[in-house]
Amino acid sequence: MAIDPQGPILIEGPVEVVLDDGTLARSDRFVVALCTCRRSHAYPWCDTSHRRRERAVAPSQDRSLT
Known part of the structure; x- marks a missing residue:
């Protein structure tokens, strides 16, 4: 099994x-x-x-706002 944080979980089938x-x-x-x-x-x-x-704010920009 492989998990992509931005996508699907890949599992060996069936x-x-x-x-x-x-x-x-x-x-x-x-x-x-x-x-x-x-x-x-x-x-x-x-x-x-x-x-x-689409992300509203990029992660690097999000940190600079605090």
């Missing part, structure tokens, strides 16, 4: 995920990207929607 409503989502791929930002249109699978996210 994978079964039980969703909040009790339905089962399954992927037979050898590596599966699970969405952590909940922006994916293919949730629970990552569709790279997290890449469109």
Whole structure:
């Protein structure tokens, strides 16, 4: 398993995920990207929607404001 702080969790497949409503989502791929930002249109699978996210203030600028 690999976790990217700005992206998905990568897990070796196949994978079964039980969703909040009790339905089962399954992927037979050898590596599966699970969405952590909940922006994916293919949730629970990552569709790279997290890449469109923009920050209001860059982290280096945020520290100088205090």
